[in-house]
Amino acid sequence: MSIADELKKLEGLRWNGTLTESEFAQAKAAILAQLTPVPESGAADEKLGEHLAAVRYQNELERIDREWEQEREQYMTTGKDGSRHVPTAGDGLVTASFTGVFGALWTILAFSIMDFESNFGPPLVIRIVFPLFGAVFAAFGIWAGIQTAQKAEAYTQAHAAYQRRRAALNPDSFR
Known part of the structure; x- marks a missing residue:
């Protein structure tokens, strides 16, 4: 599992209430601490930047989707069978x-x-x-x-x- 995937999973756990903010911060720090130090190289920094950008993008998409699901509920109707x-x-x-x-x-x-x-x-x-x-x-x-x-x-x-x-x-x- 990539770092981006692990961070995304943590974000999902925080969103649905499984993790508190402090638990999330601790778990995130633990995942980021597992990164092995990489020599200063542009390629490694760029790769990490791409991963973080992908995580941010996915988080924003999920936020928009969650907001839509909440908004969508106000338009729903209930049929006679429930x-x-x-x-x-x-x-x-x-x-x-x-x-x-x-x-x-x-x-x-x-x-x-x-x-x-x-x-x-x-x-x-x-x-x-x-x-x-x-x-x-x-x-x-x-x-x-x-x-x-x-x-x-x-x-x-x-x-x-x-x-x-x-x-x-x-x-x-x-x-």
Whole structure:
């Protein structure tokens, strides 16, 4: 295992909480102490510099990836079976369509079976609440569908920004 790999592994252990800052510093010092003294030569210094640059570059990529994973969680939705997934505009369209159609049908049917002129049948309150339920259901479903579509669009924009941040990272800038 190269020094860069060992340092990368230590960084991962520190990040996930296995190592404290002081434990990390001690382990890092121990790894660096294992280096055999190299005569002053440009090639050895350059090789070590390349290793350190590679470690710094990988650490920065991992930091960007960790930040994205944390940010990504705010966009996730939970399905009826408890699974988590990224919303899509199609999810919003389906939600709005089904609930809107169901609510509209409920309202139409509720109005059609109610006889508002007759004194017989259900009380006036039920005659009003039943159709109103369908309208409220349709409105809520359409609102939920729009919210899902907006969340999907926000996710798409955030993911594109993450990819741009990652692509803009230049390995040569760590040398």
